[in-house]
Amino acid sequence: MRILQIDKKDWSAGLEKSRKDYTLIGPVKEGNNVSKFKELAAGEEPDFSITTTTMSPKSVVFPQSEVMFTFTTDSASADCNIMKVPEKSYSPRAVIGIRPFDAVAMKIVKMNFDTPDYQDPYWCDAYAACTFIGLAITDPEACDFSTSTGTGPFDTSGLDVLLVDAGDYYLAEVVTDKGDSWIQSASFDQEADAESVEILHSMRKEAKKKIESTVEFANIDKKETLDLYNEKYWDSISFPCLNCGTCTYVCPTCWCFDIQDEMAHKNGRRMKNWDSCMFPNFTIHTTGHNPRNTKLMRVRQRFMHKLKYHQSKYNMGIMCVGCGRCVTSCPVNIDIREVCKQMNS
Amino acid sequence: MHTYIDKIREIASRLLKEEAVEMVIGYQEGTLPMISPPMSVRSAEDVEKLTWSSHCCINLANYLTDIKGKVAVFAKGCDCRSIVNHIAEGKVKREDVVIIGVPCNGMMERRTISNIFGDEIEEVVEEADGTVIVRGKGREEKYQKSDLLRQCCRVCVHKNPVLYDELVADPVAIPEDIQRYKEVEKIEAREIDKRWKFFENLISTCIRCYACRDACPTCYCPTCFVDEAQPQWVGKGDDEPDVMTFHILRAFHTAGRCTDCGACVSACPMGINMRAFTKKLEKDCLDLWDWEAGLTSDMRPALETFTPSDPEDNFK
Amino acid sequence: MLTHIGIEPERLQFSWISSAESTKFIDVVTEVVEAVRKVGPNTRLVKNMVREP
Structure with missing residues (x-):
């Protein structure tokens, strides 16, 4: 070097x-x-x-x-x-x-x-x-x-x-x-x-x-997934959420996409477009059933994925690099640092 | 501002203690300067979390759509008109909502202040005399609040709630010299190609996060047209015609219903002024049908009614 | 609003035509076609993949 x-x-x-x-x-x-x-x-x-x-x-x-x-x-x-x-x-x-x-x-x-x-x-x-x-x-x-x-x-x-x-x-x-x-x-x-x-x-x-801003997440890994899942605080965390896709689109680690075919006359193309777990369409089934049909479920999913599931699956820490984009871009100031604090406590 | 906050907490506490409502919807202190996000309070012990500031940019009527049970909501002039619109459209029952009107002297957006100040902002303090002190790292600036207001607030003529159960403070004065449609007229004065360029440029940074739609109280369709799959009205990629179609159609859907609350612009992470679309429709509704959204719940919005006297100048 | 954002007014025309007014219908359609032909193919709100045959 x-x-x-x-x-x-x-x-x-x-x-x-x-x-x-x-x-x-x-x-x-x-x-x-x-x-x-x-x-x-x-x-x-x-x-x-x-x-x-x-x-x-x-x-x-x-x-x-x-x-x-x-x-x-x-x-x-x-x-x-x-x-x-x-x-x-x-x-x-x-x-x-x-x-x-x-x-x-x-x-x-x-x-x-x-x-x-x-x-x-x-x-x-x-x-x-x-x-x-x-x-x-x-x-x-x-x-x-x-x-x-x-x-x-x-x-x-x-x-x-x-x-x-x-x-x-x-x-x-x-x-x-x-x-x-x-x-x-x-x-x-x-x-x-x-x-x-x-x-x-x-x-x-x-x-x-x-850098004065910090998060702690060591306890999240130790907690039972279902305990975290059933916590009461998801109600207050998700209340202001608009369910827009801002946090996921500005996030450098959000990787979800949707595949779409576009046709014009007889010519078509297959597209890969960013998608967001904040959107109801993200999980809707062809039957019309939507397993994540409420705002609370979608907000919880995003934070659980970032702060719990990722670590459980890969054992490589949280799926967040601390850039702060979602914190500053969120129209209603949902702050992942605060969510992390609640999940970790 | 402090008198507002005290009064807000007092009213919320009373309503919850009396069990007049199950929930109060208001604003809380944010984790960043210059933002007061919405919150709900269900017990009188929590009313201390409620606040008021000049950064309550989100329209709380948005949180009332299809809500169950009796709720109280703090509403600025524009929020109030959106609630009236909700009542007119059957999305909220008047008897289910306690409207606590908040006379409003205009809100300031984080983006505007940041753009003017330049550096990262640590603190914003509003003085009673209408000056705003902005502090960043090793720097402090003083501004007039009137210079930092959101565009929609500058041209607002409905600062006072139109329908309420009680008021937080006395109504505020409405300046008489407000030119409501100066922005629209500026665009109207341009040639057609320049107008297209203007709107193309306006939406060029749109990322289709739909924050504008999701922050809008009038956008309550169970499935938005952009989310429809059968038929698929619009492509989902970042092609300009698709993005433009989204903005045009969303604006059309709000015609005669939009109260110019500016929540769409405040919510946009890219700072797009989509009011350039909606303000024109507001002006047309006023010019053509003498209609302003959210002033009465006895009439259906302009585009939903017909009278033989409607102008037909555009018909051949 | 469509003309406000820059769609050529020639492309937007409204008429009341009763089912009994066949001649008016023909006249209006002819006028519309001529007006649109004059401004040429539309490029606004048209996707590239559609524009290119």
């Missing part, structure tokens, strides 16, 4: 250079202070002033809507009833400025899309194409509780490179070979001196200390 020093004067030139080998993706602001990860047009740079983008970068590998294949039912066509995967580019993508917790979230989502038995080719191919050039969080937001979910502002476990903004220059901790390839493509080659490395370590400590 090596650590490089990148002068901010050289940053843009390096980024541009890496474009010959990589499609660049990064955080950008849209109108209304809404931000998300998007492909960066020529000359466009990732906006490092955004700490937590409104939308998580999960869409880089898991777009909100994706065409899986197209087909025609036109018997006059030679392609009749043949399913065709549209041309997709899986050439290398560098995701510049992804925050450490979001990169960890990618690994959590991977557990769903990339299993020993089944692999979702669309997700896996997109993920494999990505090099994650993370940006350490030096100034955490109030809703960031990532240190207690097992990630933290400088966590490198999901990253290929970790950038740290040290004023006039970035320190780049190269984590993987994949990351090293991007560094070479951008021609960054100045090794950091011992003093800078020291700065990196002290900044790491400093940033961790700045």
